Amino acid sequence: MNPSGRLRIAVAAALGAAILIALWALPLVEWLDIAVEWNGANPLLGAGIYLAACTIGSVFFLPGSWLAMTGGYLYGLPLGIVMAAIGGALGAFAAFMSSRTFARAWAFARLESHPRLQALDKALIEQSFVIVLLTRLAVVIPYNVLNYLYGATGVKKIPYATASALGLIPAMALWAYVGTLASNFDDILSGNLETGMPGRILFFVGLLAIIIAVIVVHRAASRVLGQRLGE
Numbered sequence: 598m599n600p601s602g603r604l605r606i607a608v609a610a611a612l613g614a615a616i617l618i619a620l621w622a623l624p625l626v627e628w629l630d631i632a633v634e635w636n637g638a639n640p641l642l643g644a645g646i647y648l649a650a651c652t653i654g655s656v657f658f659l660p661g662s663w664l665a666m667t668g669g670y671l672y673g674l675p676l677g678i679v680m681a682a683i684g685g686a687l688g689a690f691a692a693f694m695s696s697r698t699f700a701r702a703w704a705f706a707r708l709e710s711h712p713r714l715q716a717l718d719k720a721l722i723e724q725s726f727v728i729v730l731l732t733r734l735a736v737v738i739p740y741n742v743l744n745y746l747y748g749a750t751g752v753k754k755i756p757y758a759t760a761s762a763l764g765l766i767p768a769m770a771l772w773a774y775v776g777t778l779a780s781n782f783d784d785i786l787s788g789n790l791e792t793g794m795p796g797r798i799l800f801f802v803g804l805l806a807i808i809i810a811v812i813v814v815h816r817a818a819s820r821v822l823g824q825r826l827g828e
Contacts, residue, residue, distance in 0.1 A: 630781065636671055647671065648684050655688025656695050661740030664688065665769045666785045669776025678766075681773040686762035689744050693757060696748025718751050720817035726756040731810035733764025735803035740768075767802075771795050 636643035651664045668681035721728060729747065732738055747757055775790045784790050792799075 633671060643671070644680065647680060648687060651681075651684025652687045652691045655685075655692045655741065655744060658741045661685055661688070661765075661768070662772045663785060665772030666776030666779065666790070668769075669773035670779050670785060671776075673777055674774060677773040677777060678770045681769040681776075682762070682766050685740070685765045685769045686758070689740070689761040689765065690754075690758050692741065692744030693748040693754075693761075696745040700745070700749040716819075717814070720814055720820075721747075722751045722753065724813055724817045725752040726760045727813055728810055729757055729760035730764045731806040731813070733761055734767065734806040735810070736768050736771075736799055737803050737807060740765075767799055771799055 636647070647668065651668075654664055655661065664684055665681035668684060669677035671677065672680050729752065732743055771792060774795070775792055776785060778790055779785050
């Protein structure tokens with residue numbers, strides 16, 4: 598990796614560390630309670646700020662569940678689900694582009710000498726919509742991990758963005774619903790809220806989606822690898 602690439606990664610890491618320290622050290626709960634009151638008085642501007650926070654927060658690894666629960670807490674149902682879904686999609690794309698900017702060149706250099714990894718990358722490109730959709734449905738894989746993982750692959754932007762937007766709807770709807778049950782931001786930040794039966798159902802649906810995704814990736818990668826080895 599060239600020096601400019603290392604510098605960009607170092608700057609991004611420093612900003613991420615600063616945000617994590619701020620989350621731990623600053624009186625965020627009090628500030629957020631004030632923000633709730635302000636949001637009620639300024640709904641349009643507040644919605645723009647919420648979506649911007651989802652976008653920036655995803656880039657810096659804020660949990661998608663926090664962001665979605667905040668949408669449910671602020672807007673209730675069903676508007677909270679809509680806001681959380683839009684915010685999740687924007688955040689997923691922003692983190693994807695951030696990863697592509699910082700990590701794609703590094704990943705490509707590693708792929709050049711590994712036929713199997715090249716086959717896997719090409720399989721992701723060929724079946725990108727289906728694979729991204731399935732893995733988005735799998736809540737067992739962290740939201741932010743997928744954002745950055747796909748940015749380092751050759752997955753095209755439009756299939757990624759479309760599949761992510763659709764695949765995130767069930768999880769974002771669940772977390773937005775859970776956010777409506779919170780009495781204050783302490784509940785959201787502590788993770789003490791229970792997802793109940795909807796959460797258990799989505800978990801098992803996610804496991805099934807992962808199994809199907811693995812099968813799809815394996816078959817596509819095996820086909821590509823066979824073609825390359827034949828050549």
